[in-house]
Amino acid sequence: MDRRLSDDENGARDVSQSPTTEPKQDIDTVKPEADEGIVTGPAVPAQASTEQLNALTHRLLGPSLTKSGQEGVSQDNVSQVILDASKGSKFYEREAALAAGLATRVAALQTRKAKLEAQDLRVHLRNADAFLASLESSRDLSRIIVHLDCDAFYAAVAALKDPTLKGIPFAVGGSVLSTCSYEARKFGVRSAMPAFVARKLCPELKLVDQDFPSYIAKAGEIRAILQTYDPNFQPAGLDESYLDLTAYCQDNDISASDAVSKLRTEVREKCGITISAGIAATAPLAKIAGNVNKPDGQFEIPSTREAVMAYMADLSVRKVAGIGRVLQCELDAVGIRVCADIYPQRALLVPLFGDKTAKFLLTSYLGIGRTRIAPSDGRDRKSVGTEGTFADLAGAQALRTKLRQTAEALEEDMKQAGVKGRTVVLKVKLHTFEVLTRQVGTHIPVWTKDDIYRISLPMLERLEKEIPGLKIRLLGLRCTHLVEAKLSVDKNFFGAAKAPNTEERFCVCQDDQILAPAVPPPERASAHRAEGSRSGVPVDEDGWEIWPEAEFEAAAEQERKEEFEELLKLSQELEERHDQDNGAKAPLESSRSTSPADDVESWACPICNRPQPADERALNEHIDLCLSRETIREVVRSVPENKAPAKLEKPTLPSKQVPRKRARPRGGGSISKSNHEQSNAKRRAFFS
DNA sequence: ATACATACC
DNA sequence: GACTGGTATGTAT
Numbered sequence: 001m002d003r004r005l006s007d008d009e010n011g012a013r014d015v016s017q018s019p020t021t022e023p024k025q026d027i028d029t030v031k032p033e034a035d036e037g038i039v040t041g042p043a044v045p046a047q048a049s050t051e052q053l054n055a056l057t058h059r060l061l062g063p064s065l066t067k068s069g070q071e072g073v074s075q076d077n078v079s080q081v082i083l084d085a086s087k088g089s090k091f092y093e094r095e096a097a098l099a100a101g102l103a104t105r106v107a108a109l110q111t112r113k114a115k116l117e118a119q120d121l122r123v124h125l126r127n128a129d130a131f132l133a134s135l136e137s138s139r140d141l142s143r144i145i146v147h148l149d150c151d152a153f154y155a156a157v158a159a160l161k162d163p164t165l166k167g168i169p170f171a172v173g174g175s176v177l178s179t180c181s182y183e184a185r186k187f188g189v190r191s192a193m194p195a196f197v198a199r200k201l202c203p204e205l206k207l208v209d210q211d212f213p214s215y216i217a218k219a220g221e222i223r224a225i226l227q228t229y230d231p232n233f234q235p236a237g238l239d240e241s242y243l244d245l246t247a248y249c250q251d252n253d254i255s256a257s258d259a260v261s262k263l264r265t266e267v268r269e270k271c272g273i274t275i276s277a278g279i280a281a282t283a284p285l286a287k288i289a290g291n292v293n294k295p296d297g298q299f300e301i302p303s304t305r306e307a308v309m310a311y312m313a314d315l316s317v318r319k320v321a322g323i324g325r326v327l328q329c330e331l332d333a334v335g336i337r338v339c340a341d342i343y344p345q346r347a348l349l350v351p352l353f354g355d356k357t358a359k360f361l362l363t364s365y366l367g368i369g370r371t372r373i374a375p376s377d378g379r380d381r382k383s384v385g386t387e388g389t390f391a392d393l394a395g396a397q398a399l400r401t402k403l404r405q406t407a408e409a410l411e412e413d414m415k416q417a418g419v420k421g422r423t424v425v426l427k428v429k430l431h432t433f434e435v436l437t438r439q440v441g442t443h444i445p446v447w448t449k450d451d452i453y454r455i456s457l458p459m460l461e462r463l464e465k466e467i468p469g470l471k472i473r474l475l476g477l478r479c480t481h482l483v484e485a486k487l488s489v490d491k492n493f494f495g496a497a498k499a500p501n502t503e504e505r506f507c508v509c510q511d512d513q514i515l516a517p518a519v520p521p522p523e524r525a526s527a528h529r530a531e532g533s534r535s536g537v538p539v540d541e542d543g544w545e546i547w548p549e550a551e552f553e554a555a556a557e558q559e560r561k562e563e564f565e566e567l568l569k570l571s572q573e574l575e576e577r578h579d580q581d582n583g584a585k586a587p588l589e590s591s592r593s594t595s596p597a598d599d600v601e602s603w604a605c606p607i608c609n610r611p612q613p614a615d616e617r618a619l620n621e622h623i624d625l626c627l628s629r630e631t632i633r634e635v636v637r638s639v640p641e642n643k644a645p646a647k648l649e650k651p652t653l654p655s656k657q658v659p660r661k662r663a664r665p666r667g668g669g670s671i672s673k674s675n676h677e678q679s680n681a682k683r684r685a686f687f688s
Numbered sequence: 689a690t691a692c693a694t695a696c697c
Numbered sequence: 698g699a700c701t702g703g704t705a706t707g708t709a710t
Contacts, residue, residue: 089699175701195700237696239697322694325694356707357708384704385704387703435693438690
């Protein structure tokens with residue numbers, strides 16, 4: 001599915017009331033579930049085509065139904081127009097196929113649910129309750145987190161440049177709209193809508209092109225202001241940011257809501273952009289709150305446990321960032337429509353939706369989430385890719401040309417990002433809109449167009465073979481498993497901007513050998529030659545020459561490095577947990593048996609089962625590393641929260657432990673005291 | 689590890 | 698007639 005638990009958001013938004021404090025009805029007009037209720041009827045097992053049509057309509061309506069500006073728009077009429085516009089197209093057929101797949105999954109979910117309910121669910125129930133309790137004990141209500149979102153940002157910037165756009169329905173984008181003015185939204189026009197559909201809804205709709213330089217410039221102006229409120233704020237795209245105003249409010253003796261009013265006024269007056277803001281104790285809650293009084297408004301979710309729980313209770317799960325149309329549908333099928341519905345189903349969540357999604361849902365139910373705001377350090381990018389849509393394309397030559405162009409574009413992006421990749425992914429969208437991907441790993445990180453092309457061509461050939469007459473409307477390439485490019489020959493030490501053409505660059509990617517087989521035989525190492533001529537001696541990232549015999553070592557070194565990094569990451573995770581930053585990382589289940597295999601006959605690591613160099617010393621080293629890694633994993637698994645061991649040492653055999661938490665929430669209310677110490681601040685917040 | 693699907697801006 | 702692009706991530710296999 002998608003990110004959900006990850007590190008990011010999760011929360012909800014919209015209506016609802018909080019007993020203890022204010023939030024009553026919001027301006028967002030619509031009722032909690034009313035605004036994006038599942039069109040599909042609840043629990044009936046796949047009821048013929050009416051239901052499927054409804055599900056399809058739901059899909060076609062697009063992802064932005066939750067967005068503001070749709071109040072008072074006749075959704076029935078809009079749906080009809082969209083349906084009419086789409087019917088019979090390939091796009092429509094593809095959507096219908098996806099909708100059918102969803103219907104199947106939903107039916108399966110319901111079957112599985114019925115089966116589960118006849119079983120003994122005590123273990124799952126206990127696990128869920130333990131997880132909830134550990135989350136609860138990590139709740140931190142002490143921060144003032146603000147989410148800012150510029151209203152129709154691209155459109156607003158466009159209107160600043162061209163005042164004749166003010167007050168009229170217009171949209172930014174090409175064949176698909178990026179965003180549109182609020183006047184346009186009154187017609188049912190939305191972002192992500194194809195332009196031709198938008199025109200049917202609003203014939204006078206004016207279209208303007210995107211202008212990224214302007215957006216970037218304006219975003220810069222705004223950020224300069226935000227910085228004075230929180231120097232450590234976190235941009236989230238061009239038009240959104242998270243701030244932690246705890247210090248600002250304290251230092252200036254000002255309330256959160258006054259501070260945010262002031263900030264919004266300042267941005268409006270200095271930049272001409274209106275902003276909507278959400279104020280809450282966590283990032284996901286702030287994001288939800290920000291959608292309440294949009295546009296040009298703000299909303300605060302009070303930072304008491306009661307207010308948060310009450311707010312979440314009536315909230316449509318769809319309002320939670322990370323729950324999209326599909327998961328909403330699946331949840332609906334098991335009786336979960338608002339966040340309060342999550343609790344009674346808690347024992348079923350893991351078996352029905354998997355571990356991550358289950359944790360995510362429980363976290364959302366409690367209204368718990370990230371409280372630490374920090375700009376991304378730029379090193380966290382995980383992939384770089386490029387793709388393009390074009391008129392249907394077929395034929396070996398045309399496809400290769402397109403592939404080469406794409407590889408060239410990707411090289412540019414890789415250069416820009418300063419990274420190389422160890423995996424290349426080819427993506428293709430057939431003329432039918434079906435999407436296919438193929439990927440391969442490489443031993444040596446790549447980034448040049450030639451390497452990328454050579455690696456991706458066999459994937460394309462594979463597709464051509466699988467699908468005779470391959471006809472596509474999109475082709476994309478992406479590199480993952482990124483490695484920092486550091487200093488390399490092209491950015492050489494002497495500043496001579498010489499960009500060696502790939503021919504003279506070291507490239508293991510000349511033949512089939514580049515492709516990392518699933519299980520590379522260790523002997524293969526010295527088998528192939530770097531074909532670098534004298535003038536093109538192989539060079540590694542640091543500018544050192546690589547001798548052919550060293551290739552395997554380089555790859556092995558890379559692997560060791562990564563393993564070490566994983567170790568590091570795991571240790572950090574422990575620390576984080578210790579910080580109680582985000583209880584969502586606590587284990588829900590301590591299952592997973594990891595008894596090392598006894599069988600070491602080949603050169604495969606008995607722990608991770610990955611092939612290892614045919615070198616006893618190296619193998620032993622690897623096994624040690626693997627064991628310690630496994631140990632850390634176990635510790636991470638078995639220490640729900642602030643009990644991280646002060647120090648990790650000598651690898652020991654993995655030992656299994658069971659979460660110790662026993663505290664359980666009572667009917668979504670308070671929980672019994674945990675036997676863990678908590679900081680006073682948190683304790684106070686929690687029991688306030 | 690690979691493929692596919694979902695999600696968000 | 699016409700339905701994006703970039704990145705992340707969850708799940709199944």
